[in-house]
Amino acid sequence: xxxxxxQPANQAPSAPTTKPSRRSKKxxxxxxxxxxxxxxxATWRLMPQPEATTLPLSGRIExxxxxxxxxxxxxxxxxxxxxxxxxQKNQVVAQLTDEEVNEQLSAAAAQVAAARQEEQQARxxxxxxxxxxxxxxxxxxxxxxxxxxxxxxxxxxVAAARAQLAQxxxxxxxxxxxxxxxxxxxxxAVKDRDRFAQLVxxxxxxKQQFDQAQTNVETAQAAxxxxxxxxxxxxxxxxxxxEQLSAAxxxxTQTQSTGLNPDIRSAQLAGLEQQRDQSRSRLxxxxxxxxxxxxxQQQIQRRLDSFxxxxxxxxxxxxxxxxxxxxxxxxxxxxxVIDLNTVYLRGYIPQGDIGKVRVGQRAQVFLDSNPKQxxxxxxxxxxxxxxxxxxxIYFRDDRVxxxxxxxxxxxxxxxxxxxxMPADGEIMLKE
Numbered sequence: 001x002x003x004x005x006x007q008p009a010n011q012a013p014s015a016p017t018t019k020p021s022r023r024s025k026k027x028x029x030x031x032x033x034x035x036x037x038x039x040x041x042a043t044w045r046l047m048p049q050p051e052a053t054t055l056p057l058s059g060r061i062e063x064x065x066x067x068x069x070x071x072x073x074x075x076x077x078x079x080x081x082x083x084x085x086x087x088q089k090n091q092v093v094a095q096l097t098d099e100e101v102n103e104q105l106s107a108a109a110a111q112v113a114a115a116r117q118e119e120q121q122a123r124x125x126x127x128x129x130x131x132x133x134x135x136x137x138x139x140x141x142x143x144x145x146x147x148x149x150x151x152x153x154x155x156x157x158v159a160a161a162r163a164q165l166a167q168x169x170x171x172x173x174x175x176x177x178x179x180x181x182x183x184x185x186x187x188x189a190v191k192d193r194d195r196f197a198q199l200v201x202x203x204x205x206x207k208q209q210f211d212q213a214q215t216n217v218e219t220a221q222a223a224x225x226x227x228x229x230x231x232x233x234x235x236x237x238x239x240x241x242x243e244q245l246s247a248a249x250x251x252x253t254q255t256q257s258t259g260l261n262p263d264i265r266s267a268q269l270a271g272l273e274q275q276r277d278q279s280r281s282r283l284x285x286x287x288x289x290x291x292x293x294x295x296x297q298q299q300i301q302r303r304l305d306s307f308x309x310x311x312x313x314x315x316x317x318x319x320x321x322x323x324x325x326x327x328x329x330x331x332x333x334x335x336x337v338i339d340l341n342t343v344y345l346r347g348y349i350p351q352g353d354i355g356k357v358r359v360g361q362r363a364q365v366f367l368d369s370n371p372k373q374x375x376x377x378x379x380x381x382x383x384x385x386x387x388x389x390x391x392x393i394y395f396r397d398d399r400v401x402x403x404x405x406x407x408x409x410x411x412x413x414x415x416x417x418x419x420x421m422p423a424d425g426e427i428m429l430k431e
Contacts, residue, residue: 052429053428053429054426054427054428054429055349055353055356055357055426056424057347057349057406057408057425057426058347058348058424058425059346059347059422059423059425060345060346060420060421061343061344061345061367061419061421061422061423062346062419063338063342063343063344063419064339064342065318065336065337065338066315066336066337066338066339067333067335068309068312068334068335068336068337069330069334070094070309070328070329070330070334071306071307072096072098072306072307072330073098073209073327073328073330074097074098074101074307075096075097075098075325075326075328076095076096076323076325076326076327076328076334077095077096077097077324078094079093079320079322079323079324079334080092080094080095081093081317081335082317082320083317083320084317085316085317086314086315086316086317087316087317087337088314089314090310090312091310092308092310093309093310093335094309094322094334095308095309096307096328097307100209101304101307102304105297105301108296108297111293112290112293112294112297115286115289115292115293118282118289119283119287119289119290121282121286122279122280122282122285125275125282126276126279126283128279129272129273129279130276132160133272133273133276136265136268136269136272137269139268151252154248154251154252155252157248157251157252157268158245158248158249158251158252161245161247161248162245164241164244164245164275165244167241168240168241169238169241171237171238172234172235172237172238175227175234175235176231178227179227179228179230179231182223183224183227185220185223186217186220186221186223186224188220189213189216189220189221192213192216192217193210193213193217196209196213197210197213206329219296229285230282230285233278233281233282233285236278237275237278240271240274243271244268244271244275247264247267248268311337313337313339314339315339315340316337317335317336318336318337318338318419319336320334320335320336321333321336322334322335338419340413340415340417340418341413343410343413343417343418344377344407344408344410345408345410345423345425346406346407346408347405347406347408347425348406349403349404349406350401350403351386351401354404356429357379357404357406357427358379359379359380359381360378361427361428362377362427362428363377363378363425363426363427363428364377365377365408365410365425366423366424366426367416367421367423369421371424374426375410375411375412375413375417376410376412377408377409377410377411378408378409379406379407379408379427380407380409381406381407382404382405382406382407383404383405385404386402386403386404387404387405408425
């Protein structure tokens, strides 16, 4: 029989053997990992960092705007394009009109026609005088011809002189009518000028219209002076024709009594030469009138041509502030156009990085619509002052928040980049 020996009272029973739990192990490992990570980060901070090769920035696509304005004041009759429309260089984009200018052009055309008519008449008078001179010279050479023939010739000379006098009187009446018309136009021009002077004082019309009215007065007065000079010349021609008729009649009487006198024939020749010289003077005056009338017509035509407004560039319309029917002043913007081939990225660089940027550096622009296909670009301009900054800056943290605007021009927008689109960019720092 087995005997169990008693144990001492002060000896405790042996405790059962146990293993550490899994959670206790994790709690021991975590502080170690944190310590290792901290040591690694501190070591990385102390090591030399590689210098960045690019500088990122964000912004929007923008473009330079071209404002197409009216070259002269007038009423808008047509604006041929709207926002979003494409226009070609030199394409007509708007049309203006001014009824007063149209009337002035019609009057100028009439003045040109009248001046050319006077020029043509003067040339005809010269031709007639030359013909008569040749005839007189022939008659002088044949002064020893038949007496009866000489008498007949003298009679013809008298008839020609009478016809010449009648023509001269008709020319005087025509000149008087022209002078009356010129004075009437001058009076009307003065009244218009005075009326325009009141209107420009009241602000109803612009100074350019008053200046045109003053020019009309001067032109009308010049026409009066020309008409008066023409009348005087034609009155002198009447006097000369009267004298010529008297001479012809005297020659006829002398021829009847004594036959042809060579001295009389010489006087007749001198009179015809005088008529020719007068016709040449009238031709010179008529040519001057033609030049003045043409210059006035061309000036009015140039103003009328300025009513046709053309686009100076190829681009897209972004604004149309004027509609047909509006009366605009000189220089008023009719359309705003941008050239999509000259768009650029307007981005911003923090003040701390702006020292890395130089004009001319290569860059890339990434559009949200096609971010995987960058567009080649170049730094074109840097703002001289920071943006988005309070007026008074005292603390370093505030100064860090300053940014500088940068203009990045795109070499070939390809029509993808349009004003208003958000975009990102990278400036190459190592090229």
